[in-house]
Amino acid sequence: MKKIIYYYSGTGNSLRAAITIAESLDGAVLYSVRNDSQKVSAKDADVIGFVCPVYEWDVPGVFKSFIENLDINPNAYIFMVATYIAVHGRCFETVEDILSKKNAHFSYGRALRCVASQCTAYPPFPPEKIMLPYMERQTKKISSEIVARKNIPYPHMSSLTRRRYQNTMGPYIAIEHEYDKGFYTDDRCIGCSTCEKVCPNQNITMSEKRPVWNHHCHGCNACVVYCPTKAIQFKTPKAYQELGTFISKILRLPEKRKRYHHPLIKACDLMKDIIHIE
Template identity: 25%
Template sequence: MKTTIYYYTGTGNSLWTARKISDALGDTQQIPIKLTGTNIIHSVSENIGLIFPVHIWGLPAPVIDFVNRLEIDPSKYFFAVAVNAGQVAATLIQLKKLMQTRGLNLFSGFSINLPSNYIPWGGAISPKEQQNRFNKAAEKINRIAAAIRSKEINPLEKGPAWQNIFLSLLYRQSYPYVHKMDKSFLADEKCTNCAICEKICPAQNILMANGKPIWQHCCEQCFACLQWCPEESIQYGKNTQKKKRYHHPEIKLSDMLASVLAKKMS
């Protein structure tokens, strides 16, 4: 394959982005980061891409862990897409610095704005607003694919200075506590013990006990458990009960579970 894209996703936005870029490029394989386990990452592809959501104005922990396992020829063309809801902040700069510690260069880093899945700050936006974002993102993805095809070197996309200073500080302060933020998750009386939350969790952080999910405090805060629960039974604290759930409408539960099940069988 000419291009390999490694992706991480909670609610499908990053997977959709990976698929769109793959379709535009052709000859591209998509590998979920979670399928790589703890293995060292080698690749013979010419172009190597990373696509992932921005979490708390920075890189999610699984992406950091992934980059720390890269052992790839530095002459390859590396690109990244930080999928976010409007505040990419300094995420791509953080990625570039991390890659430099592995002797690798990030040649281009793009921001894609898609609907937010961070339900504590608001439920899903209307289908019409979602469609607007998908359309704009699709246009930008075509430009990104063209840049990758010609191996362009571009300045990394970033937020305004206030975001990069203030929000990066918040990222650094909250990062050590993310795993334990699952204390606010609970399953209410609508839970049917279907165990989809247990199956979909990329961190294997959920165990079913007495017919209810129990979070094990190694959470990655991707919100897959809450957003994919078919009964909307999973809540985060007290104010998510009435909020609309979100996952990318073109990504199906089976797409999400396929890679998780493959990992469990490996």
């Protein structure tokens, strides 16, 4: 039986969930969205999983494009787990719509609360000592349900979120390509290229041993939190200053703010495009 999980992960929450599920399945192949979707087909897979965080109340754009170009087995047991902190929004509906065009549908969908990790806006919360054990317990529960091939409807977007989606998230989506203009490096940068290698969007290139952001960023902050010297800094981009919303006003990265990533996911884990779980 062939089991495949496709994942997008910036600070490790989603990758940790994907690995835990794969282990419960007695093995699976995990593919990062950095792969060419046409080369990692799920056409002959019996179990297909999608694991990703929620950004702007939806799936990351790169993840959406990846699934749109992916060949899948419409008769497979298909599941999705979305890691989030407050609002899962329309992420499941977005992927279900893509699947339906391939004559496939979800068998299972769950939203998994995790530590909020956008360090360019706020410190991690809720406290890790509370949330990390909770995440592990919930992921194991989710894993057992997937192993049992349970059919559980995915969470839909609430009516309130649906009404507020465009006005609340639309402005951020419109200027998302400006987000990475806030990143820069200070003199602690050692040119190690860790930032380039962990970026799930392949948005970073190295020039004269310094990272260059190429404006295809989803704000996952992998580059920031996995930088070994904390050399990557952030200041509010001009487009966000002009937006003048609550979130845009609090965008900053104080020196003493913790740069959270999941403690069980190292930079070397995010650098892998293919992970075999035995």
